[in-house]
Amino acid sequence: MENARISGWQFFLLSLNFIVGTAFFVRPGSIIAVSKQDGWIVPLIAGIFAVLIACLWLTLASRNPGLSIVQICTKVAGKYFGGFIALLYIWFFIQLAGWVTRNLGDFMKTILMPRTPISVFHLMFLIVVCYAVIKGVETIARTIEFLAPLVVLIVVVIYLFTLSEWKWERFEPMFQVSTWQLIKDSLPVIGFPYMEAVTLMMLVPYVKSRVKTGLLLGITVATLLISGIVFVTIGVLGVTRTSHFAYPLYIIVQELQIAEFIEHVESTIVIVWLIWIFIKLCISYHCAVTGICQLFRVSDRTWIAIPLVLFISGIAILTHENIVDNIAVDTRYIFQYTSLYGIVLPVLLLFLTWIRRFRKGESGGSA
Amino acid sequence: MSDHIQSHSESPLFTNSESDVFVQQLVNEIGNPPDLKYLALELRPGILGSYLFIETLVDKNKIEDNVLKFLSESRLLDVSESVSDLMETLKSRIPVASISKVFDLISCAQGLLKGMCLLVIPGADHVLMLDVAKSHHRTVTEPKTETTVQGPNEAFNEDLLTSIGLIRQRILTADLRFEQMKIGKSTETKVWICYIQDLASDEILNEFRIRIRSIKADSILDSTYVEEWIQDKTFTPFPTLMKTERPDVLASHLLEGRVAVVVDGTPFTLIGPVTFMQFFTSPEDYYQRADIATFLLWIRFLAYLFAVFVPSLYIAASLYHHSLLPPTLLVSLSAQREGVPFPSYVEAFLMMVLFEMLREAGLRMPRISGQAIAIVGALVLGEAAVQAGLVSAATVIVVAVTAIANFVTPFYNFGISQRFLQYAYMILAGFMGMFGILCGVLFTVIHLASIKSFGVPYLAPIAPTFLSDWKDVILRVPRPWMKTLPRMNKPKRKKR
Amino acid sequence: MKGQPIIQHGKRFLIVIIFILSFGLTGCWDLVEVNRLAIVNFVGLDRNPVDGKFTVYYQVINPTGVAAQKTSGIKSPIYTYRIEANTSTDIANKIFDIIPRQPFFDHYSAMIVSERTARAGMKEILEFMEKQRDRRATVTLFVTDDPLSDIMKTYIPLERLPGHAVGSINESESMQSGRAGKQSRVKDLVENMESAAFTVLPFVRVSGKVMPNTDRYEEIDANQGNIVLQGGAVFKQDRMVGELTLDEMPWFYLLNGKIGVFNQSLILDKAHVGVQATRTSVRKQLTMSSGRPILKINIESKLQIVENTQGEKLTVQNLAKIKKQYNRQISDKAYEFYEKAKRNQWDLLGIEQQIMLKRGKQWKDAKKDKEIWHQTKLDLTVKCTVDMVGITIDPY
Numbered sequence A: 001m002e003n004a005r006i007s008g009w010q011f012f013l014l015s016l017n018f019i020v021g022t023a024f025f026v027r028p029g030s031i032i033a034v035s036k037q038d039g040w041i042v043p044l045i046a047g048i049f050a051v052l053i054a055c056l057w058l059t060l061a062s063r064n065p066g067l068s069i070v071q072i073c074t075k076v077a078g079k080y081f082g083g084f085i086a087l088l089y090i091w092f093f094i095q096l097a098g099w100v101t102r103n104l105g106d107f108m109k110t111i112l113m114p115r116t117p118i119s120v121f122h123l124m125f126l127i128v129v130c131y132a133v134i135k136g137v138e139t140i141a142r143t144i145e146f147l148a149p150l151v152v153l154i155v156v157v158i159y160l161f162t163l164s165e166w167k168w169e170r171f172e173p174m175f176q177v178s179t180w181q182l183i184k185d186s187l188p189v190i191g192f193p194y195m196e197a198v199t200l201m202m203l204v205p206y207v208k209s210r211v212k213t214g215l216l217l218g219i220t221v222a223t224l225l226i227s228g229i230v231f232v233t234i235g236v237l238g239v240t241r242t243s244h245f246a247y248p249l250y251i252i253v254q255e256l257q258i259a260e261f262i263e264h265v266e267s268t269i270v271i272v273w274l275i276w277i278f279i280k281l282c283i284s285y286h287c288a289v290t291g292i293c294q295l296f297r298v299s300d301r302t303w304i305a306i307p308l309v310l311f312i313s314g315i316a317i318l319t320h321e322n323i324v325d326n327i328a329v330d331t332r333y334i335f336q337y338t339s340l341y342g343i344v345l346p347v348l349l350l351f352l353t354w355i356r357r358f359r360k361g362e363s364g365g366s367a
Numbered sequence B: 001m002s003d004h005i006q007s008h009s010e011s012p013l014f015t016n017s018e019s020d021v022f023v024q025q026l027v028n029e030i031g032n033p034p035d036l037k038y039l040a041l042e043l044r045p046g047i048l049g050s051y052l053f054i055e056t057l058v059d060k061n062k063i064e065d066n067v068l069k070f071l072s073e074s075r076l077l078d079v080s081e082s083v084s085d086l087m088e089t090l091k092s093r094i095p096v097a098s099i100s101k102v103f104d105l106i107s108c109a110q111g112l113l114k115g116m117c118l119l120v121i122p123g124a125d126h127v128l129m130l131d132v133a134k135s136h137h138r139t140v141t142e143p144k145t146e147t148t149v150q151g152p153n154e155a156f157n158e159d160l161l162t163s164i165g166l167i168r169q170r171i172l173t174a175d176l177r178f179e180q181m182k183i184g185k186s187t188e189t190k191v192w193i194c195y196i197q198d199l200a201s202d203e204i205l206n207e208f209r210i211r212i213r214s215i216k217a218d219s220i221l222d223s224t225y226v227e228e229w230i231q232d233k234t235f236t237p238f239p240t241l242m243k244t245e246r247p248d249v250l251a252s253h254l255l256e257g258r259v260a261v262v263v264d265g266t267p268f269t270l271i272g273p274v275t276f277m278q279f280f281t282s283p284e285d286y287y288q289r290a291d292i293a294t295f296l297l298w299i300r301f302l303a304y305l306f307a308v309f310v311p312s313l314y315i316a317a318s319l320y321h322h323s324l325l326p327p328t329l330l331v332s333l334s335a336q337r338e339g340v341p342f343p344s345y346v347e348a349f350l351m352m353v354l355f356e357m358l359r360e361a362g363l364r365m366p367r368i369s370g371q372a373i374a375i376v377g378a379l380v381l382g383e384a385a386v387q388a389g390l391v392s393a394a395t396v397i398v399v400a401v402t403a404i405a406n407f408v409t410p411f412y413n414f415g416i417s418q419r420f421l422q423y424a425y426m427i428l429a430g431f432m433g434m435f436g437i438l439c440g441v442l443f444t445v446i447h448l449a450s451i452k453s454f455g456v457p458y459l460a461p462i463a464p465t466f467l468s469d470w471k472d473v474i475l476r477v478p479r480p481w482m483k484t485l486p487r488m489n490k491p492k493r494k495k496r
Numbered sequence C: 001m002k003g004q005p006i007i008q009h010g011k012r013f014l015i016v017i018i019f020i021l022s023f024g025l026t027g028c029w030d031l032v033e034v035n036r037l038a039i040v041n042f043v044g045l046d047r048n049p050v051d052g053k054f055t056v057y058y059q060v061i062n063p064t065g066v067a068a069q070k071t072s073g074i075k076s077p078i079y080t081y082r083i084e085a086n087t088s089t090d091i092a093n094k095i096f097d098i099i100p101r102q103p104f105f106d107h108y109s110a111m112i113v114s115e116r117t118a119r120a121g122m123k124e125i126l127e128f129m130e131k132q133r134d135r136r137a138t139v140t141l142f143v144t145d146d147p148l149s150d151i152m153k154t155y156i157p158l159e160r161l162p163g164h165a166v167g168s169i170n171e172s173e174s175m176q177s178g179r180a181g182k183q184s185r186v187k188d189l190v191e192n193m194e195s196a197a198f199t200v201l202p203f204v205r206v207s208g209k210v211m212p213n214t215d216r217y218e219e220i221d222a223n224q225g226n227i228v229l230q231g232g233a234v235f236k237q238d239r240m241v242g243e244l245t246l247d248e249m250p251w252f253y254l255l256n257g258k259i260g261v262f263n264q265s266l267i268l269d270k271a272h273v274g275v276q277a278t279r280t281s282v283r284k285q286l287t288m289s290s291g292r293p294i295l296k297i298n299i300e301s302k303l304q305i306v307e308n309t310q311g312e313k314l315t316v317q318n319l320a321k322i323k324k325q326y327n328r329q330i331s332d333k334a335y336e337f338y339e340k341a342k343r344n345q346w347d348l349l350g351i352e353q354q355i356m357l358k359r360g361k362q363w364k365d366a367k368k369d370k371e372i373w374h375q376t377k378l379d380l381t382v383k384c385t386v387d388m389v390g391i392t393i394d395p396y
Helices: A008-063 A069-077 A079-112 A118-135 A137-165 A179-202 A211-237 A248-254 A266-296 A302-319 A323-366 B019-029 B060-071 B083-093 B105-113 B160-170 B202-213 B223-230 B247-254 B276-280 B283-287 B290-319 B327-337 B344-364 B367-387 B393-406 B412-450 B467-473 C006-025 C088-098 C115-120 C123-131 C148-152 C162-176 C186-194 C214-218 C249-255 C316-343 C351-357 C362-368
Strands: B036-044 B047-054 B099-102 B116-120 B127-131 B176-183 B189-196 B242-244 B259-263 B269-272 C037-047 C054-061 C078-085 C102-104 C110-114 C140-144 C198-207 C226-236 C239-245 C262-268 C271-289 C292-308 C377-388
Touching (some): A008 A069, A008 A248, A008 A266, A079 A266, A079 A323, A118 A302, A137 A266, A179 A211, A179 A266, A248 A266, A266 B412, B019 B105, B047 B060, B105 B127, B160 B176, B160 B247, B160 B259, B176 B202, B189 B202, B223 B269, B283 B290, B290 B393, B327 B393, B344 B367, C037 C115, C078 C148, C110 C148, C162 C198, C186 C198, C198 C239, C226 C249, C249 C271, C249 C316, C262 C316, C271 C316, C271 C351, C271 C377, C292 C351, C351 C362
Parallel strands (some): C110 C140
Antiparallel strands (some): B036 B047, B099 B127, B176 B189, C054 C078, C226 C239, C271 C292
8 A cells, every 4th residue: 555645634625526526517407407496405415415424434434444445345344255345346436437537528529529539538538647546646635736726716706707697586486396305306416426425435544634524524515516506507597498408517607708808718617627527537546546456465556557547448438328328327326326335335344343343352352 | 274184095105215206106197287297396405305286277376475485495494304394394384274195196196186286205204285276266246047136146156165155154053054075986076065954854954965975976067967866856847956046045045944955166056845836936026025026926927827828728729619719819810820821730839949949049149149030030930921921920929928928937947847848738739629738737737746856745835735835935925924934844943 | 756766767757758649649630720610600590481491691701801900802701601401400511512611600699580480489490509519599689570681691881790780789779778688699588488488689670772792881871781770579488479669678678677778758848858767776576466466666767867958947846857757757658568568468577487486375376377467467666866967957
């Protein structure tokens, strides 16, 4: 394992950007399409559940201090069964990287460069990410620390300008959807992006202080950001148009006119999103590589990281045929699928940890 | 001053019986150069000594006024003294500040080559070496590369001792420390490490010592030779050591807990650890009002961004993302390009390379013909090429903006990094537009984040964040507010 | 760091460089030089409601004709291309039959549709536009009942790009006189496509005879062959249902609270006083009382006197009179406008839409009754203050 340290602040930024990452752009459209004017409540509900789930992960981590989730698997569940679970997690991280990559490709191809083959975007971006992964988690953390304020600044400035299109009438009628329905609607949101944050449990051993604050605060701020952006989208673009667009945020910015000569600033938002995708991809990629290294006791990350470029870009192309496919999978299965990694397996591991400790205590007592 | 005894074990020793033979050997050892003077000297009747020096290295006045005059004085003629007593008398009484005894041939040869005068007296068991070296150095002049309008205007020169003197004059604390090392088999260059003992972190200082000691070079002719051995990363366009020829800059860095390396024979000194953002500060910042200095600092950031991004964004916008350009600009660009033969990225590359050549030509040329280059560059390239429809006016403007922005960076070696990025991004923009540039930028940021300068992350104080250090890097707050030392250098004291 | 042999660094560096250079072997698919673009500035669209055939006009900018410094002999700033096709997809094909460069739609500044197209419903067209990545929905949409070819094939003076010209007219009208509104973009129409609210788009015509020759730039009479704003086209959802005259337009924007500056000429004892309402705030509230909706509209204006033909001095009492007259005149005309709209079955105040958005028991029945907005009582309160009187105080 690499000898690296992440500060609490860096871990906060990591978790915040990991969660906000792709969700910031992909989520508002689907949330508003389902929950209409009350869409902004959905992320809040999902966020509350996410905090609870994160507490579960943190308990698991604190019972096994200094270990990443892959190491916990092999430690508590034995070499073979634990190895199998660990493999599942590694597969999940790789898959996550694949999804994120595909999101990037879809976006670039739909919006900016329709004639360029999608795998070119994938490969180019993955190579950059691979470089970051080879450089290690400290470098990734510092890169994010450098980029995050920039991104937040651009987003805030752009959305302040969009407020000229704001209409409160777009929120009427409010509070139409029942609470139960809202909770049901928030399930996919819990699945993506919150449950994916289980990936961060790979980074916990590097964090020397304030793990809990970092993760929980990260989730909270991310929730507020996502809810905020749904709110802004409703107010600026309206429910009718939002629910028809694949990337409503892009449309908002596209239609923004700051001054007579500053229109068409959509490229800035493309930059922001690419940076966010980059951050999320870096983390999931790094976790996949470290997971493999830890499971098979490989010491040099480089030779694991490089082949994964091709593997992930392959997965990215195979994940779905188009966005419609993606949305269908997202609404129907995402919660069930991610809860395997986010809830079921952690609970199982926690249970096994508890059994182990119980046995140990018993044998220690008898001896 | 120096009374140390030098000896080389393998070389033939000086023996009192065969002084002529020894001298002959010595002359052969250095190849009997035409500027070697070898003169006989009668100390007292019967004792015929000789003195040797290399004419081009010594100050003849010193030999005449101090040595020869003294030797010809009558009180040395006291016959009762033995030869060894005579040597002692000479050593203690010749009015030359630095006299040492040498015993073997190699040391004698080295002494000669350093500009010493050797006094060989038969019957003695050693040779006296008198320091009468003449230094061939400029006087202290104005800095060449880091000029300022206000503030001190002295620069180091090639003489190490002058340079050290300039530092000592500025920092009077007893905690100012120097350590000397001699590096380079052929050059034996003196390399001094300077630091302030109660500020500089031991960790960083040790790193400096270890790295300098591990240099295995035959020659050190400039501080860049040292830099290339001790820098953190070899393959990077970004310098991890700051180079300065200004004693005031060096002093200010020492006082913030950094470590400096002074190399004999060059006015450029090295300072480390430094981070990316520090390369934007000019000494001028500290010699004028804080608010204006902050403004100028930001202008420099902006210029760096301009220099790096303007050509690539121009290529990206005019080839891929036409919607980025305002409609009127798009129309006028389109009109300008009507009938231009090359695609715009080729055009931009061509102009950029031409500009680089122009600049290189300007650097190496005698000053007088500089104007000619300026006229040819401005008129032929700028005016005629556009008139003839070879390049579009927009490209010329872009190149001009980039060129101006290129010159804003206060540090020459850092300025080169922006040229490197410029071209890299231009290539990427030509192939993939904004996406290409963004990949390039991300790559650069990762690269920057992965570099450390003597243990300090290169992107500090932004990543990792040291908020208290921002006051001197992103802003330039008024002096009274700068109460704490930069934390990123891990100084031993917190307060100034 | 120093611990590792430098040669390994070098190899890694080389690999990275080769990777970076291999990016270069990809790419270039989307590369288009600026001068390979046909920059579309103005689009005209006509669809025959009978056979569904499209006739599309593209006004493409001729860069050398527009750019400032060039001295080439070509004077025409634009060329108009006409394409006839059966479907929107077909248009995309046929564009390349005639336009030698790659059409570039990102920057077109206005779009115009013929009246018959608008009356037949524009859903299909709007859908197509919204799907394209390079077409912005912020483009102003115009309607005309003149033959489209007349509009698209006339050079107009001063602002040489007709697309810019009509856009600017719409913009300045919305700011200076209230006779047009900024909310006449494609996106406004799309937003109201699923609601009961009405949209009003500017209506234009060609004045005088068509000028299809650049000689017209030497012609002094700017009224000949110019595009002139004529009024507004009323849209319900995606369908045009009627027309508003230019004089009625401010009332629509006033009652919807979207007005900027507008002018009123007040009759006071046979003399008239011209006032300009510089800032008007409008508050609307829809309530239900005994089964009948009441729309309360509160209008507060800041006035500036621009013309005064009264014989008397401008005193506080006189000003009070002016204010009173203003209040009366505004509410009279507003009622009149509302009644006219109701006669035409146009719910221009968006009452039906507001009822749909209301919650609560008393609105439940109202929501079922599609025609209830007809019975809505308009309750207008107008207030004003005069804060500027112009440079002269008393009339001569």
